[in-house]
Amino acid sequence: MQHMSGLDSLFLHIETRETPMHVGSLNLVELPPGYDASRYAQAVKQHISSRMHLAPVFRRRLASVALDLANPIWVEADADIDHHVQRLQLPKPGSMAQLEQLTADLHSELLDRDRPLWRVYVIEGLSSGHIGFYAKVHHAAVDGQAGVALAQALLDVTPEPRNMKAPPAELAKKMPRKRTLFGAAFGNVIAQYAKAIRAVPEAVRTVSSLIISPRSSGIGALSGYALGPKTPLNVAIGAARCFATASIPLADAKQLGKLLNATLNDIVLATCSGALRQYLSDHDALPTKPLIAAVPISLRDAGNTQASNQVSMLFSSLATDITDPLQRLHAIRAAIDNSKTLSGSMKSVIPTDFPSLGIPWLFSLLAKLYGKTKLASRIPPIANVIISNVPGPPFALYLAGGRFLNYFPVSIPIHGLALNITVQSYNGALDFGLIAGAAAVPDVRELARYLLEAFNELKMAALRADEVPAPAKKAVQIAKRKPVTVKKTTPAKKAATKSAAKSNSTKKKSPSKIAGKSKPAAKPAPRKRTTKSAAK
Secondary structure, eight states: OEEOOHHHHHHHHTOOSSSOOEEEEEEEEEOOTTOOHHHHHHHHHHHHHHHGGGSGGGGEEEEOOGGGOSOOEEEEOOOOHHHHEEEEEOOTTOOHHHHHHHHHHHHTSOOOTTSOSEEEEEEEOOTTSOEEEEEEEETTTOOHHHHHHHHHHHOBSSSSOOOOOOOOOOOOOOOOOHHHHHHHHHHHHHHHHHHHHHHHHHHHHHHHHHHBOTTSSSBOGGGGOOOOOOOTTSSOOOSOEEEEEEEEEHHHHHHHHHHHTOOHHHHHHHHHHHHHHHHHHHTTOOOSSOOEEEEEEEOOOTTOOOSSOOEEEEEEEOOTTOOSHHHHHHHHHHHHHHHHHHHHHHGGGOOSOOOOTTHHHHHHHHHHHHHHTTGGGTSOOSOSEEEEEEOOOSSOOEETTEEEOOOEEEOOOBTTBOEEEEEEEETTEEEEEEEEETTTOTTHHHHHHHHHHHHHHHHHHHHHOTTOOGGGGGGGGGGGSOOOOOOOOOHHHHHHHHHHHHHHHHSOOOHHHHHHHSOOOOOOOOOOOOOOOOOO
16 A cells, blocks of 8 residues: 555545546657557557556556545556557548547546556557557656656667566455555554644745845745736636647757757747737737746656656746747746746745645535636636646657657646646657647647747747847857748638537547547648667
8 A cells, every 4th residue: 555645636636527637648659660550559558568567657546545534545456458558540531630639538538546547549540650649647646757757667768678577476456444544544644744743843934034035124035926817718617628739849949048048948938928929819818917827846856756746836927918029038037037936945845745634525525616616717817827848858769669759748727727738858859738628728729830930939039139149159050940830720720620629618529539520730741850879
């Protein structure tokens, strides 16, 4: 048995039909030489089956405590590989738009809590000849960085899978008795209370130092925070989802950061800001106040790869009220630096574990009431959008000999935050995954296109600027590269996309039916990649 932390269990308690709490990823996979789709699907199943002993998440499930008085407990369990690894077929023409919509529909389905909380899908039928690979794991089991570590256990850095130790001999797995579960949970609650009490003095000192500035008698660092403006993104959502992807060359983004004395995360936020500004302007919904981004941050110490959640959230202005892209970037950089200073001061007192007595049924009830009353559509939003940047490997990864061409994250929209933009660096690219409530953001693929336009706008503005420092002139070589390819959306296609999304939000369909009705999109130009070898 293993106890869940308070933060891990929170993702279970606030989960509803409209807000599943799992995270995932979508990859395009290049088949190994000599393999067809059928043979590769079988190879994936055998490969995952042989690696399940390497990560606890694959072979543990939840055991509830009587009356939901305390958090569930992780117990060992067998995983039915035929349930957890599914094979699906896209109908013709097999476009990227169809794959994205199928991913959205699969991501909207809750995981079965009576089984280990993960599932993967091998998707055939893409016109490009590639395989789609979609995987999801409950957020109660992993956070973003733990998910990367989990992928490293499952994936390889060469086409030839590495030799692994044989799994240990199978032991009989018995469900603990209810009395045992209750006793273990009660003991854990006592330990949680003791831990919380010990942390109180340090928490009081830290918060006091932030509220009352030592340099003045006024309010300190906490006074600068403001609620976000009301936008169409900040509403209660239904169960239907829409999903879109975009990719930007990592080298260009890093070079742009050097040119503007900005971090990679600053460039990501500025790119998202430009895209959101254009999207809301098109819908006559751009507020005069700047949008606020909720940005997840890791609380992990270096080298910590535990499969649990160790995250918090900081809030930063996206400066969407500023027209000039360079001035917008400078404002974002200043805002995020201020937020990092505050979160750095608070890091030692942000709890990832807390007493859970009575929490499960109380939080579950509140989460259901929050959704049913659509309160999120009426109250001022704390933030307007979730934007997360997860560092990934700079080299190619392989699954059962197939090469991952990209790594698009698929995260979680919630009531009041209908759009989640997550980006992961992978093998020379920044891969964006945009997941949204279908009724709130029906044309999310248009927003993905605006990401590419916003990045090009920022790059061109930087190269035209008169104040470029002399040492950075060498970075101007990025201007010789072609701009990021942007696909155009005709008015007819745009109207069709909105109509299809509206239909999805009102009536739930099976993945295969929805994929079949997706309108094919122009095939994106393939991105040139250079395969890098990984030093072991």
